[in-house]
Structure formats: C-alpha cells, structure tokens
Amino acid sequence: MSEAFQQIEKALFDTALQLNQPDARAAFLTQACGTNTALRLKLEKLLQAHSQAEDFFSINPLEATARPISQGLEEDSLETLESLEDANVYIGRYKIIKRLGEGGCGVVYLAEQQKPVKRSVALKIIRLGMDTVRVISRFELERQALALMNHPHIAQAFDAGATDSGRPYFVMEWVRGESITDYCRAHSLNIRRKLQLFIQVCLAIQHAHQKGILHRDIKPSNVLVTEQDGKPVPKVIDFGVAKAVENHWAENLTYTAQEQLIGTPAYMSPEQAQTGRLDVDTRTDIYSLGALLYELLTDHPPFDSQRLLDAGMEEMRRILREKEPPTPSQLLHSLRQKEPAFPRGHHGTAPWGDLDWIVMKALEKDRQRRYPTVNDLVMDLRRYLNHEAVQARPPSKIYLLGKWIRRNRVIFSSAAAVSLALIAGLSTSLWLFSKERYARKEQARLHGEAVTAEMLTRAVFLTRENNYPAANAVLDQIHSPPVRASFDGVSAYRSVGNWLALQGRWQETMDRFSILKKIGGIDQWESVTGDYQSYGIALIESGNVAAYPAFQQECISAYSHRSNGDEASRILKICLLEPGSWSVLQQLRPIGTRAERWYATLEWPNSIGHSVIPISLWRYRQGLYNGAELYAQKGLDERDKTSADYATIRIILAMSAWKNHRPEEARENLEKAREVIALRFKQPFSSPGNLHDRWYDWGYARILLREASSLIGIPEDLEDS
Amino acid sequence: MRDLTLLLESVGSGHTAASEDLLPLVYDELRHLAGVRMSGEAAGHTLQPTALVHEAWLRLSSANQRRWNDRSHFFRVAALAMRRILVDRARHKSSIRHGGLQERLNIEDVSLSTVEPDDRILLIDEALAKLEEEDAESARIVTMKFFGGFTNKAIAETLAVTERTVERQWAYAKSRLFQLIQSAG
Numbered sequence: 001m002s003e004a005f006q007q008i009e010k011a012l013f014d015t016a017l018q019l020n021q022p023d024a025r026a027a028f029l030t031q032a033c034g035t036n037t038a039l040r041l042k043l044e045k046l047l048q049a050h051s052q053a054e055d056f057f058s059i060n061p062l063e064a065t066a067r068p069i070s071q072g073l074e075e076d077s078l079e080t081l082e083s084l085e086d087a088n089v090y091i092g093r094y095k096i097i098k099r100l101g102e103g104g105c106g107v108v109y110l111a112e113q114q115k116p117v118k119r120s121v122a123l124k125i126i127r128l129g130m131d132t133v134r135v136i137s138r139f140e141l142e143r144q145a146l147a148l149m150n151h152p153h154i155a156q157a158f159d160a161g162a163t164d165s166g167r168p169y170f171v172m173e174w175v176r177g178e179s180i181t182d183y184c185r186a187h188s189l190n191i192r193r194k195l196q197l198f199i200q201v202c203l204a205i206q207h208a209h210q211k212g213i214l215h216r217d218i219k220p221s222n223v224l225v226t227e228q229d230g231k232p233v234p235k236v237i238d239f240g241v242a243k244a245v246e247n248h249w250a251e252n253l254t255y256t257a258q259e260q261l262i263g264t265p266a267y268m269s270p271e272q273a274q275t276g277r278l279d280v281d282t283r284t285d286i287y288s289l290g291a292l293l294y295e296l297l298t299d300h301p302p303f304d305s306q307r308l309l310d311a312g313m314e315e316m317r318r319i320l321r322e323k324e325p326p327t328p329s330q331l332l333h334s335l336r337q338k339e340p341a342f343p344r345g346h347h348g349t350a351p352w353g354d355l356d357w358i359v360m361k362a363l364e365k366d367r368q369r370r371y372p373t374v375n376d377l378v379m380d381l382r383r384y385l386n387h388e389a390v391q392a393r394p395p396s397k398i399y400l401l402g403k404w405i406r407r408n409r410v411i412f413s414s415a416a417a418v419s420l421a422l423i424a425g426l427s428t429s430l431w432l433f434s435k436e437r438y439a440r441k442e443q444a445r446l447h448g449e450a451v452t453a454e455m456l457t458r459a460v461f462l463t464r465e466n467n468y469p470a471a472n473a474v475l476d477q478i479h480s481p482p483v484r485a486s487f488d489g490v491s492a493y494r495s496v497g498n499w500l501a502l503q504g505r506w507q508e509t510m511d512r513f514s515i516l517k518k519i520g521g522i523d524q525w526e527s528v529t530g531d532y533q534s535y536g537i538a539l540i541e542s543g544n545v546a547a548y549p550a551f552q553q554e555c556i557s558a559y560s561h562r563s564n565g566d567e568a569s570r571i572l573k574i575c576l577l578e579p580g581s582w583s584v585l586q587q588l589r590p591i592g593t594r595a596e597r598w599y600a601t602l603e604w605p606n607s608i609g610h611s612v613i614p615i616s617l618w619r620y621r622q623g624l625y626n627g628a629e630l631y632a633q634k635g636l637d638e639r640d641k642t643s644a645d646y647a648t649i650r651i652i653l654a655m656s657a658w659k660n661h662r663p664e665e666a667r668e669n670l671e672k673a674r675e676v677i678a679l680r681f682k683q684p685f686s687s688p689g690n691l692h693d694r695w696y697d698w699g700y701a702r703i704l705l706r707e708a709s710s711l712i713g714i715p716e717d718l719e720d721s
Numbered sequence: 722m723r724d725l726t727l728l729l730e731s732v733g734s735g736h737t738a739a740s741e742d743l744l745p746l747v748y749d750e751l752r753h754l755a756g757v758r759m760s761g762e763a764a765g766h767t768l769q770p771t772a773l774v775h776e777a778w779l780r781l782s783s784a785n786q787r788r789w790n791d792r793s794h795f796f797r798v799a800a801l802a803m804r805r806i807l808v809d810r811a812r813h814k815s816s817i818r819h820g821g822l823q824e825r826l827n828i829e830d831v832s833l834s835t836v837e838p839d840d841r842i843l844l845i846d847e848a849l850a851k852l853e854e855e856d857a858e859s860a861r862i863v864t865m866k867f868f869g870g871f872t873n874k875a876i877a878e879t880l881a882v883t884e885r886t887v888e889r890q891w892a893y894a895k896s897r898l899f900q901l902i903q904s905a906g
Contacts, residue, residue, distance in 0.1 A: 006856060013896070014889040046896045053899035055834060056841060061868060064838030065810035 009039070013046055091169055092161045094123050106139060110174060113158075120176075121158060125169035143170040145213045153204035155237045175235040177226035181295050187232075191355075194296050195385060197225070197234055199378055202289060204236045206374040209282045218288035219267040220295065265308045266301035267291045270321045270365050283367040286374060290362025297328045297355065298335075302363060321365060327356040354390050452478050452489075459492035468499040472508075481515050489519060497534060501695060502685045506542030510535060517554070529570035530696070532558070536574040537699040548578050556587050565598020573614040576621050577703055585622060592618045609635045609645025616652050620659075629656040644697035647676040651704045658712050666712050673708070677701055793879040797861070800869035804846065807868055811842035848901040852894065859894040866891055 012032050019025040025047070033040040089096045094111035100122060101108050111123040126139045146157035160170040177183065180201070184194050201223055208215060215222075215236065222238045265273070269287035295301045302325035308316045326334065358380050364370045371377040380390045455474050462471035475496055482489045497512030513535035516528075532555055539551055552575045559571045572595045575588055596615050612635025619627035632652045640646060654669035677698070685695045815837070836844070845867065853860040861880065865871045866887075873891075877884045 010889055010893045013893050017892055045900065046893070049896040049899045049903070050892070052834070053895040056836075056899055056902075057845070057867060057895050059838045059841060060870075061807045061811070061838075061842055062870075064842055065807055065814055 009043070012039075013043055016043060016047060017050065091123060091125060091163060092159075092171075094121065094171060096123070106169075111171070113171070120174045121171050122155070122174040123169055123171050125163070126167050139168055143168075145208075145211075146170070146172060148211050149208055149213065151204050151207040153200050153234050153236060154207065155235050173235070175224045175226055175237055177224040177235070179220040180223040180225050180234055180292070181220040181299070183225040183232065184296055185299065191297070192385060195381055197232060198289075198293055198296060199381055201234050201236060201292070202374050202378045202381075204234075205285055205289065206378070208236075209285070209374060214282065215285050215288075216272070217267075218285055218292060220292065223292065265316060265320075266303045266305040268320065269367070270317075271367060273317045273320045281367070282373065283370050286362050286370050286377060287364075287367070289374065289377065290359055290370070293362065294325070294328060294359050297359065298331050300331060300335075324365075325363070328359055329356050354384050358384060358390060452480055452482050456482065456488040456492045459496065460488045463492065463495040463499075468496060472496050472500065475512065482519055490516065494531065494534075497531075497538075498695065501534065501538055501699070504541075506538045509538035510542060510544075513538060517558070529567055529574070530694070532571065533574045533696045533700070536577060537696045537703065540577055540703050541699065545578065549581065549584060552580065552584050553587075556591065559591060563594070565594055565601070568592075568594040569598060569611060569614045572618055573700070576614065576617045577700070580621060588618070608637050609643065609649055611635070613645060613648050613652070616649070620652060620656055625656045625659040628652060629660065632656065642676060642680070644680070644694070644701045647673045647680075647701045648697075648704060650676070651701065651708045655708050655711060658708075663712070670705075670708055670712055673701070673705060677705055793881075796865070796869070796871065796875065796879045800865040800871065803870075804864050804868035807842060808846045811839040811846075814839040815843060844902050844905075845898060848898045848905065851901050852898060856894070856897070859890045859897070862887060862890045863894045863898065 012029075015032075016025050016028055019028055029040055029043060033043070091109075091111070093115070094113055097110045097112055097120075099107065100110050106124045106126050108122055108124045111121050113119050113121050143157060143160050146155070147160075150156070155173045155175050157170055157172045160168070162168045178186065180197065183189075184197070189197070205215060205218065217238065218236075223234055223236055225232050225234050227233065267288045269284045272284060291302050303319065303323075308319060311319065325331075358377070361380075362370055362377055371380070376391070383390045455478050459471040459474040462468070462474065471492065475492060493512045493516050497509050497516070500506075500512060501509040513531050516531040517535060536548075536551060536555075539545075539547060555571050555575050559567065562568075568591045572588065572591050575584075575591075580588070592615070595618070599611050599615055602611060612631050616628050616631035616635065619625070619631060632649050635645070635649050636653070637646065650669045650673035654666045654673065657663075657669060658666035680698055681702070685693075685698070845863075849860055849863055852863070858880075862876060865876045865879065866873075871879070873884045873887045876887045880887075
C-alpha cells in the first residue's frame with residue numbers, strides 16, 4: 001500500500017476513533033468509504049481490535065520482566081553481577097571466573113577448562129540482545145578467522161559452541177600479560193629488543209594476511225606480552241573487527257569505520273577514518289603497525305587520542321588525512337627540551353635517521369607509499385638491525401658511507417674522517433618531493449642511483465681487499481653509472497682502472513677512466529688531472545690514436561674554466577703525447593702560456609722534472625727546439641736517475657737534439673732513457689703507486705720513447721710489460 | 722564519552738548502520754541500570770523504562786553535547802536498546818515459566834487477555850517486526866512508546882512530528898499489532 005493511502009487510512013481510523021458514538025462512527029465510515037467496502041471492512045476490524053489492544057498493551061515491560069532474585073543465577077546475570085568467583089556459573093563446560101572486558105559484539109570472560117586438561121582460557125560470548133542475524137554472523141566470522149590462524153604470536157582458538165538460549169561463544173587462549181607498550185616501558189627494553197619484539201608481532205600479522213585476514217584494530221591493548229621461560233612473548237588478540245578479505249566471506253557483512261571509534265583513533269589509518277571507505281587492505285594494518293612502532297620508540301602515539309576525539313568527526317578525519325606527525329627523533333628531541341629530566345636511557349642514540357624513515361614510511365598518508373607488505377617492513381627493520389642500508393629512503397652517499405663505516409669499523413682508519421669531510425659539501429638528499437609526476441621518475445632514478453651506490457661501496461671494499469677481479473666484475477654490472485662524484489665511486493673506478501692499466505687492458509681502463517672524467521671528481525683537481533692522464537695513456541696504448549684529438553679537445557674544455565697553473569701544467573702534459581695539428585696547438589696556447597707563467601713563479605719546484613716536462617714538450621711540439629732544450633736542461637735532476645721524469649726529460653732532450661742536428665747527443669740521451677725505462681718495467685707496478693712512481697708517468701715515458709725511437713731510428717727492443 | 726558523540730554525529734550524517742553500532746554502548750548502560758534498579762525491588766513499583774533512558778543519557782553524554790538532535794538520535798537508539806533488553810528478559814522469564822522449553826505460544830488455545838505480561842512482550846516484539854515492514858514510522862513509535870516508555874512529547878521531538886501525529890500513530894499501531902498477533906500462530 002502506498003504511503004499516501006496509509007496516511008489516509010490512519011487519518012480515517014483516527015477520526016472514527018474519536019467518534020465514540022456508534023451511530024456517528026458508522027455514519028462517518030459510510031461517508032468516508034463510500035462504495036469502498038474493502039476499506040470499510042478494514043477500518044472496522046481495526047476499530048474492533050482497538051479496545052482489546054489497549055488492554056493488551058497496558059503493561060509496564062520493565063516490571064513485566066522483573067525477576068525475583070530467588071530464581072537463581074543464570075548465565076545472563078553474568079553481565080550484572082560483579083563477582084562471579086563463587087557463583088558457579090558455567091557456559092558450556094567452562095566455569096566462568098571473571099569478566100575480562102568487552103570487544104565488538106561480545107564480552108570476554110576468564111574461564112576454567114576442566115577437561116581434557118585443566119587450564120585457564122578466555123571465553124568470548126556474544127552479548128545479550130545482540131543476537132541478530134547480522135551480529136551472530138560477525139561473531140561467527142571472528143571465530144572462524146581465529147580458527148584459521150595458527151601462529152605462536154596470535155591468540156589461538158580452542159573451542160566453540162552456543163548456550164541453551166542460542167548465544168554463540170568461543171574459547172581461546174588466555175593471554176595474561178600487559179600491553180606491549182607497558183611491557184617495554186616497565187622492563188626498560190632497549191631499542192634492539194623492542195624492535196625484535198615488534199618484528200614478532202609483524203610476523204603474526206603477516207601470517208594473518210596470508211590467511212586473508214586483516215586485523216584492522218592493531219593497537220597496544222591488542223598486543224599483549226607474556227613471559228614464557230623468562231622470555232617475552234607477544235600475542236596479538238582481538239580480531240574482533242577483523243575482516244576477511246576473500247569475497248565470499250565479506251558478503252553481506254559491511255563493517256563501518258565507527259567501530260574503531262569505540263576504541264582509540266590514534267591508530268586509525270586515514271582511509272579508515274573516511275566515511276564510507278570500506279576498502280581497507282593490508283596496508284591499513286601496516287599503518288597501525290607503524291603507529292604502534294612509533295609509540296614503542298617514543299612512548300607517544302603519532303596522534304593524541306584525546307585531541308582527536310575532542311576535535312569532532314570532521315576535524316579528526318582531516319587531521320589523520322593531512323597532518324604529518326613529527327618523526328620519532330624530532331618528537332624525542334622536543335620532549336627532551338621541554339623536560340630535561342626526560343629519561344634518555346632506552347631511547348638510544350644515533351643513527352636514528354633510518355628508524356625514523358622506517359616508521360614514517362609505514363605511516364604514510366597515501367597507502368601506495370607505505371610498505372606494500374608487512375614482510376617488507378620486517379625486512380627493513382632487520383636491515384636496520386644489521387646496519388645495512390634500508391629501503392625506506394634513497395641512500396645518500398654520506399649515508400652509505402656511514403653505513404659502511406659502521407659495518408667495517410676495523411678496516412677503516414682515519415681515512416674515513418677525511419672522506420666524510422670531503423663529502424660534507426655534497427648535496428644529495430632528494431627525500432621530499434612534491435609532485436607525483438616527478439616522484440615516479442625520481443624513484444626510478446634514485447633507485448638506479450641507490451643500486452649503483454651500493455655496488456660502488458662493494459667495489460671499493462673489494463679493492464681494499466686487493467680483490468681487483470671481483471671489484472672489476474662489480475663495476476661491469478653497474479647499468480646506470482654514477483653522474484655525481486662520490487668517495488666510493490671515484491675510489492672504485494680509479495683503483496680498478498689503475499689495476500686494469502697494469503694488466504694492459506687498455507680499453508677497459510679507458511672505460512673506467514672515462515666515467516671518472518664524466519663525474520668530475522670530488523677531491524682536488526690534481527687527482528682529476530691524474531684521471532685524464534690515465535685515460536690519455538690508456539687511449540694511446542690501446543692503439544686508438546685516432547681518438548686522441550677528440551680527447552685533447554675534451555681536456556681543453558675541461559680546463560677552460562679553470563685558472564690554476566699547476567692544473568694547466570698537467571693538462572698540458574697529457575695533451576702533448578702526440579704531435580698535434582696546428583689548430584689544437586692554437587687552442588692549447590692559453591694553457592701553455594698559463595703553465596709557463598706558473599713555472600716562472602715557482603721558487604722551489606717540488607719536482608723540477610714534473611713541472612718542466614709540459615712546457616719543454618710544449619716548446620718542442622711548436623717546433624721551438626731550442627726552447628725545448630733549454631727548459632729540459634733545467635729540469636734534469638741528476639740526483640734521481642731512476643724516475644720517470646728523468647727518463648722523459650732525457651727523451652725530450654734526445655728529440656730536441658736530433659731536431660737540432662746533433663744526432664750523437666740524441667742517441668746518447670735516448671739510450672739513457674731507454675735503460676731507465678727498461679729497468680723500471682722489469683719490476684711489477686703496484687696500484688695506484690706512490691707519488692713519484694705513478695704508472696701513467698711511466699706509461700707516458702714509454703710512449704714518448706716509442707716516438708723518439710722511430711724518430712731517431714733506433715729499434716725498440718723493450719719488452720712490453 | 723566522546724565516543725558516543727562521534728557515533729551520534731555519524732548517525733546524523735546519514736550513516737545507516739550507525740545505530741547498530743551505538744547499540745553496544747547504550748545497551749550496556751541501560752542493562753546495567755535496569756539490573757541495578759530492578760534487583761530486589763518488589764513488583765508493583767512503577768518504574769518506567771524512560772527513566773532509565775534518561776538516566777543513561779545523562780551518564781553517557783557530556784555536558785556540551787546535549788544538543789537536541791544528538792539527544793534525539795540517542796533516544797531512538799536507546800529505545801531500540803531497551804526493546805532488546807526487555808525482549809530478552811521477557812524471553813528468559815517466559816522460558817523459565819514454561820519449564821525451559823522453547824515452546825511457541827499457541828494463540829488459538831489461549832485467550833489473549835490471559836497471556837502473561839512477559840509472553841505479551843514477546844508477541845508484541847514479533848508482531849512489531851512484521852509491522853516494521855509495512856509501516857516503519859508506526860513501528861518506530863511503538864518502540865519508543867512501549868519499550869522506551871517515552872512521552873508523546875518526547876517522541877514527537879525526537880521524530881520531528883507533532884504530538885497529534887504520535888497519538889494517532891500509536892492508536893493505529895496498537896490495533897494493527899493486535900491484529901497481527903491474533904492472526905499469528
């Protein structure tokens with residue numbers, strides 16, 4: 001019947017009722033119903049029922065259901081009685097001892113089981129009056145969920161049943177303990193032990209997830225810690241609002257966010273707080289785990305429950321959705337500032353950074369950015385405990401170095417301090433970025449960078465163990481070579497490059513050093529020039545002379561914005577390995593001039609030969625053979641006849657003398673040079689060699705020797721080493 | 722009791738299932754009050770359920786939340802809770818009286834006027850479930866009036882109708898329910 005008709009009917013009924021006189025009533029009905037006999041009949045019947053109905057309803061239901069005490073105690077009086085100890089109340093075969101609390105749609109009692117074994121159990125029974133189909137289904141769901149799981153850290157279900165009046169209940173492990181936060185506080189656990197405990201909780205939740213069950217109400221009071229054999233054992237309880245993720249379980253059972261409101265909202269994820277958002281998933285539990293971890297570390301949940309509840313529904317949602325809580329470190333720091341007496345002990349010391357990021361990643365507002373599974377969270381925590389790099393944020397170079405130092409304390413000496421100082425100026429942190437668009441690209445890039453950085457660290461470590469083949473192999477695997485200098489990167493590539501050079505593997509040497517050229521170096525340019533020199537030598541030695549001009553151009557532009565004379569000198573040197581074209585010589589002119597000027601300012605050249613060679617050779621290349629000779633003479637230091645510089649100068653003198661039509665002198669000089677070089681190359685080179693014995697200086701000398709030999713006509717009979 | 726307020730607020734924002742979630746809270750309180758009030762008291766004492774509801778309201782709500790619309794929601798839910806409580810108590814009492822057997826009352830054999838109050842309550846509850854299907858508004862009024870014991874005025878305020886409407890609905894509903902009870906069995 002339509003609502004309108006209903007209203008009309010009621011109105012008619014009402015009016016008719018008012019007319020106490022039978023005649024008046026009949027008359028009214030006739031008029032109102034007209035020919036509608038069905039309506040009239042209906043109304044008459046209703047009117048007839050009315051007086052009886054009045055009587056029937058004239059009772060006071062409260063009184064009607066009052067029970068004299070003498071009737072004895074039944075199960076439902078449980079809820080009104082305070083002490084059950086002596087009352088001898090049974091539910092099924094379990095004797096009820098006392099009420100433990102409530103959760104969701106049921107009440108939990110402590111009970112005693114007699115058979116098959118006597119033990120204390122927790123009995124959860126559905127509340128009186130809550131036995132609608134809906135509620136019973138939920139209750140049953142919880143029971144089934146519990147029965148499915150089998151994990152040492154999840155309270156186990158033992159038995160289930162229903163009372164005579166049809167109230168379902170189930171029996172589970174009685175967890176006697178305190179909440180995990182209380183326990184950690186009471187026993188002053190340090191961070192490591194807290195994390196180990198927490199990891200066990202995570203594994204329990206992971207177990208549930210694997211069974212397709214979400215907990216949805218993870219908070220300290222649902223994670224109890226008992227002691228078994230003196231060791232703390234955490235147990236997750238109360239899957240009371242748990243939801244089964246498999247479709248056929250969830251049908252017809254919708255859970256609302258309001259349930260969580262009955263507890264504490266501090267652990268509620270943003271998506272749970274939203275009205276109507278029922279699509280929570282495993283990451284929702286991860287958020288709550290993050291909040292729990294937060295509280296374990298700082299003794300405060302990420303948000304204050306009181307404040308959230310006071311704020312009202314809308315505001316609470318907004319806060320959970322938008323407001324970023326301080327990182328645990330920040331919070332502790334500000335707490336310490338407010339209260340100097342704040343206990344420091346078990347909050348630990350650096351490196352806090354990583355733990356912060358692990359927690360904050362779990363607490364991300366956007367669930368896509370949280371850990372995808374509980375296992376990922378566990379792995380990061382384990383990495384943290386092993387001082388390995390965690391996933392939670394892209395590792396900056398400083399960070400990785402710090403990690404590495406911590407892992408290899410024994411090996412590292414004061415060199416570390418120097419490196420750190422060098423790195424300090426680098427800007428590497430890209431943790432926060434605003435636009436999602438960039439974020440994805442950034443992630444990919446950073447991931448590549450992170451992977452590379454790890455590998456570089458590994459490579460350096462291997463070089464320090466003198467395991468160059470392995471280090472080289474690692475470098476081979478790097479797909480995205482670093483674009484910025486890092487201590488590890490430079491060190492790795494240089495060491496391995498040098499080693500490869502000593503092996504005579506020139507092409508590979510070039511590969512390594514070309515990367516070094518690209519990333520520009522991190523320490524003084526002196527080393528960078530060394531990289532250029534290494535590369536240049538390798539280039540010539542590899543036979544790829546045709547590429548030399550391009551290399552020269554590279555050197556020229558690398559130096560173009562610099563003005564340091566020493567650097568000019570080095571760059572000049574490496575650009576003079578081959579007779580250059582006129583245009584190249586032109587381009588080298590400013591560098592040459594700079595180098596000469598620098599030489600002129602030297603009061604006491606540290607290494608005469610070293611500074612003379614470039615400008616002497618520079619003159620030579622320009623065809624200024626007298627000048628070349630003059631400079632070379634100045635640089636000749638008879639005190640050290642075994643150095644590469646000495647040999648090089650001799651070669652320059654030889655070539656200049658030859659060009660000046662003094663062949664005897666030329667051959668003499670050349671012979672001397674050849675002796676020195678031959679002698680040196682009989683010994684193995686070490687990588688990278690000391691300052692005065694760099695392999696590339698010797699390589700340089702040897703290259704020049706070849707040139708001079710073919711010039712002067714003396715066959716080369718050096719053994720290539 | 723901030724929890725209550727939030728729940729009420731969400732009821733206000735139209736979340737249909739919320740009243741069932743309010744239920745445990747309210748239920749607990751009322752049940753406790755009912756137990757406390759009724760234990761040891763002699764029959765014949767005229768205690769209205771409404772007194773319990775009001776008391777529960779005072780206990781559960783906080784001072785600055787006693788706005789009328791919150792109270793309305795509360796009352797509606799409280800009435801539902803009371804109904805449950807009373808029906809359950811009635812069932813229990815009735816089953817004891819019938820020797821623990823879950824017998825259905827055979828209406829045909831028995832004149833309705835001789836039915837004991839606790840059984841009446843059960844019959845009314847059953848019939849009310851049917852009435853809910855055909856006339857939700859009347860059913861609501863019955864719940865509030867009969868089980869909740871609210872005054873017409875309170876019901877009118879809560880449901881945002883006139884008192885006259887309440888009276889009319891109540892009268893109609895009683896008759897209709899009685900009919901349903903008669904025809905059941």
